[in-house]
Every structure is written in C-alpha cells, then in structure tokens.
Amino acid sequence: xxxxxxxxxxxxxxxxxxxxxxxxxxxxxxxxxxxxxxxxxxxxxxxxxxxxxxxxxxxxxxxxxxxxxxxxxxxxxxxxxxxxxxxxxxxxxxxxxxxxxxxxxxxxxxxxxxxxxxxxxxxxxxxxxxxxxxxx
Amino acid sequence: xxxxxxxxxxxxxxxxxxxxxxxxxxxxxxxxxxxxxxxxxxxxxxxxxxxxxxxxxxxxxxxxxxxxxxxxxxxxxxxxxxxxxxxxxxxxxxxxxxxxxxxxxxxxxxxxxxxxxxxxxxxxxxxxxxxxxxxxxxxxxxxxxxxxxxxxxxxxxxxxxxxxxxxxxxxxxxxxxxxxxxxxxxxxxxxxxxxxxxxxxxxxxxxxxxxxxxxxxxxxxxxxxxxxxxxxxxxxxxxxxxxxxxxxxxxxxxxxxxxxxxxxxxxxxxxxxxxxxxxxxxxxxxxxxxxxxxxxxxxxxxxxxxxxxxxxxxxxxxxxxxxxxxxxxxxxxxxxxxxxxxxxxxxxxxxxxxxxxxxxxxxxxxxxxxxxxxxxxxxxxxxxxxxxxxxxxxxxxxxxxxxxxxxxxxxxxx
Numbered sequence: 001x002x003x004x005x006x007x008x009x010x011x012x013x014x015x016x017x018x019x020x021x022x023x024x025x026x027x028x029x030x031x032x033x034x035x036x037x038x039x040x041x042x043x044x045x046x047x048x049x050x051x052x053x054x055x056x057x058x059x060x061x062x063x064x065x066x067x068x069x070x071x072x073x074x075x076x077x078x079x080x081x082x083x084x085x086x087x088x089x090x091x092x093x094x095x096x097x098x099x100x101x102x103x104x105x106x107x108x109x110x111x112x113x114x115x116x117x118x119x120x121x122x123x124x125x126x127x128x129x130x131x132x133x134x135x136x
Numbered sequence: 137x138x139x140x141x142x143x144x145x146x147x148x149x150x151x152x153x154x155x156x157x158x159x160x161x162x163x164x165x166x167x168x169x170x171x172x173x174x175x176x177x178x179x180x181x182x183x184x185x186x187x188x189x190x191x192x193x194x195x196x197x198x199x200x201x202x203x204x205x206x207x208x209x210x211x212x213x214x215x216x217x218x219x220x221x222x223x224x225x226x227x228x229x230x231x232x233x234x235x236x237x238x239x240x241x242x243x244x245x246x247x248x249x250x251x252x253x254x255x256x257x258x259x260x261x262x263x264x265x266x267x268x269x270x271x272x273x274x275x276x277x278x279x280x281x282x283x284x285x286x287x288x289x290x291x292x293x294x295x296x297x298x299x300x301x302x303x304x305x306x307x308x309x310x311x312x313x314x315x316x317x318x319x320x321x322x323x324x325x326x327x328x329x330x331x332x333x334x335x336x337x338x339x340x341x342x343x344x345x346x347x348x349x350x351x352x353x354x355x356x357x358x359x360x361x362x363x364x365x366x367x368x369x370x371x372x373x374x375x376x377x378x379x380x381x382x383x384x385x386x387x388x389x390x391x392x393x394x395x396x397x398x399x400x401x402x403x404x405x406x407x408x409x410x411x412x413x414x415x416x417x418x419x420x421x422x423x424x425x426x427x428x429x430x431x432x433x434x435x436x437x438x439x440x441x442x443x444x445x446x447x448x449x450x451x452x453x454x455x456x457x458x459x460x461x462x463x464x465x466x467x468x469x470x471x472x473x474x475x476x477x478x479x480x481x482x483x484x485x486x487x488x489x490x491x492x493x494x495x496x497x498x499x500x501x502x503x504x505x506x507x508x509x510x511x512x513x514x515x516x517x518x519x520x521x522x523x524x525x526x527x528x529x530x531x532x533x534x535x536x537x538x539x540x541x542x543x544x545x546x547x548x549x550x
Contacts (some may be wrong), residue, residue, distance in 0.1 A: 077427070089235060091211070
C-alpha cells in the first residue's frame with residue numbers, strides 16, 4: 001500500500017504503544033494492512049478463518065498514535081467512519097476501554113481479539129496475550 | 137395518573153424486551169442516536185419546500201437506532217427516523233432502516249430488510265448531519281426532490297470486500313427490491329411531477345389543451361434494483377466509485393381540462409395513470425482524504441421516462457449534475473468546507489419558461505465547529521444561479537435567477 005508518509009520496516013515496538021493479540025492466534029508478525037482493514041471493518045477474519053475482533057483504547061495519545069501509524073486515519077476520521085457504519089446499520093463500533101488493564105483482560109479472554117496498550121505497561125504475570133510486530 | 141400508567145407500561149415493555157434479548161444472547165444491544173436542528177434563509181425564492189424567504193426552522197432530523205450481534209457473522213438492527221423539511225416529513229416517525237446482515241466471508245455477505253441504497257459517496261449518510269461535510273449536500277447529486285427511490289429500499293442485497301493485491305481493494309453492492317414514497321400526496325414529488333407534466337401539457341404533447349392542469353397526484357414507488365462498486369486505490373485515501381440504479385413509479389392524478397363550447401367553458405376532470413421510469417441513474421465518484429484535507433467530485437446522469445398512454449403523453453427528461461467539494465480541517469475543532477454544484481435538466485418540453493429554470497449553479501462555503509466530541513455546529517452561505525430544484529407551489533410568482541441562501545445547523549449524537 002503506497003502512502004504519502006515514510007515507510008518503516010516494522011511498527012509497534014518503536015512507538016509509545018504495543019500491539020497485542022489473543023494468545024490463541026498463531027501470529028507473531030502481521031502485515032500493517034491486515035490490522036488496518038480489521039480496524040476499519042473491512043476484514044472480519046484472520047487468515048486462519050477465525051473471527052478478528054478489534055479493540056480500542058480511550059487514551060488520547062496512544063489511540064491517536066496507533067491510528068496514525070497503523071490505520072492511517074485521525075481519531076476524528078476513525079470515529080466518523082464507525083459512525084457511518086453504525087448509522088447505516090452496516091456494523092457496530094469496536095469495544096473501547098478506558099484503561100490498559102481492562103483492555104488486556106478483554107483481549108486475553110476473547111479469541112481473535114487485537115488491540116494496543118501503552119508501551120510502558122508491564123506484561124509481567126499477564127497470560128493469554130501475545131505482543132506482535134507489524135510489518136509494512 | 138394516565139401518564140404514570142403509560143410510564144409503567146413502557147418500562148415494563150423495555151424490561152421484558154431486555155430480558156428476552158438477554159435470553160437470545162443479545163446482551164450486546166447498543167442504542168445510539170442523533171438530533172439536529174437547522175435554520176435556512178434565502179434572499180429570493182423559497183427552497184426545498186420551505187418558506188425560506190421569511191427564514192424557516194422547518195429543518196430538523198432525529199433518529200434512534202438499536203443494533204445487536206449474534207456471533208461474529210450475524211448482526212442486525214433498526215433505526216427509527218423523524219425529520220421536518222418544509223412540507224416533507226413533518227416529524228412523522230419512519231423506519232429508516234431495519235435489516236439482518238449475514239457476513240459469510242469478507243468477500244460475500246447478504247442483507248435482507250429495509251436498507252439504505254448504496255449510491256455515490258454520501259447517499260447512505262445524507263440525512264445524518266454529523267457525518268455530512270456541509271449543511272446541505274450538493275443538490276446536483278443529492279437532490280431532495282426525488283430522494284425516495286435513491287434513499288432506501290425493501291428487499292435484499294449482496295455485498296463484499298475483495299482485495300486485488302497491489303491494485304488495492306474493491307467494495308461492491310448489488311441490490312433489488314421495492315421502495316416507498318413516504319409522502320405520496322405532496323412534498324417534493326408533487327413539485328417535480330407537476331413541473332414535468334405541466335410542461336408536457338403546455339408544449340403540445342397533449343393535443344389542443346393548452347389550459348390542462350394536473351391535480352391531486354398520488355405517488356407509489358415500485359421496483360428498484362442496481363449496484364455499486366468502489367475501488368480503494370494503492371494510494372492511501374484515494375478512491376473511485378460508480379453506481380447505477382433503475383426505478384419505477386406509478387402516479388395517479390386528475391387531469392383538469394377547460395373545454396370552451398361557444399360562449400361558455402366546461403371544466404372536465406379525468407383520471408390519469410402515469411408511469412415514471414428512472415433509467416440509467418448513474419453516479420461516478422472520486423474522493424481523496426488525508427488527515428486534514430478532503431477533496432471529492434461526483435457526476436450524476438439520469439433518464440426519466442414519463443408515459444401516460446390514455447392521453448398520449450410520452451416525455452423523456454434527462455438530468456445531469458456534478459459537483460466538486462473541498463474541506464480542510466484547520467484545527468481539531470474547526471473545518472472549512474465548500475463546493476461548486478451544477479444541476480441541468482434536458483427537458484425540452486418546458487418551452488415557455490426562462491432558460492435559467494433548467495439549471496442551478498450553487499457556490500457554497502462554510503465552517504464546521506466541533507464544540508465537543510458529541511456536538512457540532514455548521515454555518516454556510518450559498519450563491520445561487522438558476523431555478524432548477526425550486527418548487528412551483530412555494531414560488532407561484534416564478535423564480536428569481538440570482539439569489540442567496542444562509543444555512544445554520546447544530547447536531548448532537550450519542
């Protein structure tokens with residue numbers, strides 16, 4: 001996917017967020033466009049056919065950074081997209097959580113879930129999730 | 137006491153419904169909605185069935201929707217909608233959409249029920265002020281006058297997303313069904329139909345009856361079918377689209393004839409049954425969006441075939457319209473938006489009217505304020521050249537060619 005912004009070999013671990021998935025998924029590296037399409041509602045399954053469940057964080061800075069890098073949309077554009085899907089009945093917005101802890105619990109308990117947390121959040125003693133790297 | 141009983145009854149229904157939904161596994165029911173209120177004022181000509189020369193607040197919308205999921209592939213919901221736009225709507229609550237959606241794979245899903253018609257960039261969200269870049273969408277493509285066949289349909293549709301590798305992605309829709317005319321006794325259909333039929337009668341299509349007039353139209357929508365395709369290119373934010381639809385409308389009306397007999401005139405009223413076919417209703421679209429800038433352009437072409445065999449009326453009126461639009465997000469809270477829109481009618485049957493009745497050139501510029509995350513306000517001005525889209529009923533003395541419009545609107549959503 002071409003972009004007017006610079007391309008990097010990988011994302012996620014170089015920024016102020018980490019991308020996490022439910023540990024039941026067999027992936028450690030995922031293409032950026034795959035995650036982008038999941039968060040835009042264009043893709044609802046992973047390559048293995050299991051449901052893909054996007055999850056967002058209410059944290060302003062982390063949310064904006066993730067959307068800018070991975071989804072290529074501003075928070076307003078992202079909200080507008082999901083509002084258009086909601087008010088036309090085509091889809092409902094992804095679950096959104098106020099804290100990393102709540103998001104971690106949801107991703108750990110939900111097969112196929114993918115989300116993001118602050119890069120400084122400790123994952124010691126956290127089970128059921130895996131941090132992934134994203135490649136362009 | 138009666139109000140208290142009603143409140144208890146409504147609470148009981150809500151509680152029962154929630155319990156039933158939980159039993160069905162629909163505990164993820166979401167409820168959302170929006171409310172909008174606007175004001176419009178024109179320097180000359182009353183517009184969109186409103187008496188805008190005096191200023192009008194008959195310009196609002198409200199909706200509430202209920203949506204749920206039944207597993208990863210199946211979801212559904214309904215949206216109830218109410219609007220007032222001059223003589224249109226008048227706060228009647230309608231089913232905006234209500235359907236079930238089974239997404240078997242990303243490349244193939246099916247929807248059944250009442251569904252918004254996929255057409256152009258903004259048709260499905262045209263009544264949702266918080267999602268529109270401007271107060272009024274360009275009437276060249278989003279004409280409030282014949283909105284009904286392009287608005288929503290009852291039936292079914294197939295849809296999907298298909299990756300085409302390095303060339304980007306395709307999103308498609310194919311649909312078929314029937315459509316309703318919510319206000320069959322008047323509103324904008326009344327204006328459009330009257331204009332077309334009156335022109336046909338006076339131009340001599342109806343032999344030797346220059347004073348014939350149309351009364352009391354009753355409009356009924358029939359079949360509608362079509363498709364839409366969007367191509368999201370490899371360049372981030374750039375997409376192209378095209379859509380086509382066909383629709384049938386039946387119009388029952390009365391034809392009033394004034395028949396001179398020697399020194400007196402006899403008025404004779406006869407029933408009319410008119411078939412209106414909308415053919416090759418095509419919209420071509422292009423849009424580029426990045427973090428701050430939106431650029432869009434669309435073109436619409438349509439053929440309208442009107443036949444009334446009993447009175448030997450057969451008209452074809454081709455309509456063309458296009459616009460270019462730009463919006464720039466100056467800050468997180470302020471966006472500048474504007475467009476230039478042109479509507480043109482090739483109906484040669486309207487022979488006795490000034491040429492500018494056949495076009496409308498609209499130059500619009502406005503500001504969009506995001507007051508909070510759930511509250512916006514927009515203000516915009518329009519410079520208009522032409523009389524197309526204007527209604528005879530609101531402007532019985534004719535149309536001015538050059539006129540101005542001010543539109544203000546505020547919206548809340550939850």
